Amino acid sequence: MRWFPNRWPAMPDERCDVLLYSPDHTATWSSMAVDHIEKIIALWTERTATQSAREDVACVFVFENRGAELGATIEHPHGQIYAFDHMPARSGERLSWNPPSRPNLVVTGNQHWSCAVPLASAYPVALELWPTSRIADLMSLSVEQRRGLADLLRDVMSRLDQLFSSPLPYMLWINQRDFSMTAEPNHWLHIEIVSPWRGPNLMRYIAAAEVGTGEYFNPMTPESLAAKLAGRAE
Numbered sequence: 001m002r003w004f005p006n007r008w009p010a011m012p013d014e015r016c017d018v019l020l021y022s023p024d025h026t027a028t029w030s031s032m033a034v035d036h037i038e039k040i041i042a043l044w045t046e047r048t049a050t051q052s053a054r055e056d057v058a059c060v061f062v063f064e065n066r067g068a069e070l071g072a073t074i075e076h077p078h079g080q081i082y083a084f085d086h087m088p089a090r091s092g093e094r095l096s097w098n099p100p101s102r103p104n105l106v107v108t109g110n111q112h113w114s115c116a117v118p119l120a121s122a123y124p125v126a127l128e129l130w131p132t133s134r135i136a137d138l139m140s141l142s143v144e145q146r147r148g149l150a151d152l153l154r155d156v157m158s159r160l161d162q163l164f165s166s167p168l169p170y171m172l173w174i175n176q177r178d179f180s181m182t183a184e185p186n187h188w189l190h191i192e193i194v195s196p197w198r199g200p201n202l203m204r205y206i207a208a209a210e211v212g213t214g215e216y217f218n219p220m221t222p223e224s225l226a227a228k229l230a231g232r233a234e
Contacts, residue, residue, distance in 0.1 A: 001019070001020050001021055001022060001023075001039060001040065001043055002019075002020050003017050003018065003019045003020070003043060003047055004017070004018055004020075005017060005018070006018050006080065010082065011082065011083075011084075013056075015051070015057075015082060015083040015084070015085075016080065016081070016082055016083075017047055017051075017080060017081040017083075018078060018079075018080055019040075019043055019044070019047065019078055019079040019080065019081065020076065020077075020078050021040050021077040021078055021079065022036065022077050024077075025075065025076050025077075027077045028077065028157065028161070028167070029153055029154055029157035029158075030154055030157045030158035030161060032154065034147070034150045034151055034154055035150075037150035037153055037154055038146055038147060038150045040079075040150075041138070041141075041146050041149055041150060042146070044062050044079075044081075044138055044174070045138040045139055045141070045146075047060075047062075047081050048060045048062065048081070048137065048138045048139060048176065049139050051081060051083040052083075052137075052139075052179040054083065056085045057083045057084065057085060057179055057180070058084055058085060058086050058087045058178055058179055058180035059082075059083070059084040059086070059087050059088060059091050059176075059178065059179065060081060060082075060083050060084075060176060060179060061081065061082045061083075061084065061088075061091065061173060061174070061176075062079060062080075062081050062138075062173065062174040062176075063079065063080055063081075063082070063171070063172060063173035063174070064078070064079040064080070064170075064171070064172040064173075065170075065171055066167075066168075066169055066170050066171075066172075067167075067168075067169025067170070068169075069169040069196070069203065070169050070170070070171055070196070072169075079172075087178050087180070091175060092178070094175040094190070095175075095177065095178060095184070095186070095187055096186055097175065097188055097190060098186075098188065099114065099116065099128070099130050099188070099190075100116045100117075100118060100119060100128065102116075102119070104223050104226060104227075105117045105118075105119065105222055105223065105226045106226065106230070107127065107156070107159070107226055107229045107230045108152070108155055108156065108159070108229075108230060109132075109152065110148050110151055110152060111132070111144075111148060112131060112132055112133075112144055112145045112147075112148030112149070113129060113130065113131055113132060113145070113148045113149050113151075113152040114129070114130055114132055115127055115128070115129045115152060115156055116128055116226065117222040117223075117225050117226040117229070118222065119222055120216075120218075120222070121194065121216075121218065121222070122206070122210075122216040122218070123194040123195060123196060123204070123218075124195065124196065124197060124198040124204045124218060124219055124220040124225075125160070125163065125168070125170070125193075125194060125195035125196075125197060125220070125225060126192070126193070126194045126195075126222075126225075127156060127160075127192070127193045127194075127229075128190055128191070128192055129149070129152060129153075129156065129190060129191040129192075129193070130188060130189065130190040130191070131145055131148075131149075131188075131189060133145075134185075134186075134187075134188050135188070135189045136176065136177040136183040136184075136187040136188070136189055137176045137177050137179075137183070137187075137189055138174070138176060138189065140189075141189075156193070159229045160193070160195070160229070163228060163229065164197060164199060164200040164201075165200065166200055166201065168195050168197060169195055169196070169197060170193055170194065170195040171193070171194050171195070172191065172192070172193045173191070173192055174189070174190075174191050175189065175190050175191070175192065176189055177189075198219045198220060204219060
């Protein structure tokens, strides 16, 4: 795997990276070995460390789009990084995020990481992954925590692709601390994964009443999604 500067960057000054995850054009998170996924996490970490060391960077935003439905222009497994000179509004709001506390929203987890459905998402499919110990950024993860994240990503992505018995188009991104300031005690690294699918090959379209009011009517309850992904009865 490797990285290179984006040839069509959204921002100047080498703030946009492209990260190639595998030489296998058909590779997915669920098909890759855990050891290989650990190397992807190491690449995320390496590029976060490099970009965050710049004096003009506040937010290192690691993300991935999968599926033509979500604007992915190439099918090869890859991610991206944007290094913002400010903290985008939503990323700033997520600095005070805390894990969901309702047991019926939990999907899976291991010793070092947990996964649950958020209580109120604008997307039919939405997940949050977080380290069980409060950690502010990727660089602060231990070797064991990286391994735990690799295990969890492989597990969760497999569950998502089985949800509708078809490869799920999704967006994934990582919320890290504000690198323009010292990490605060409440900063909690976490990953979000969302999909606009409400069923097999069925897109959930957002209408004027939702966009205009900011009130979203989700066709899937968080409790039912958590139960399906966890393989338990509602």
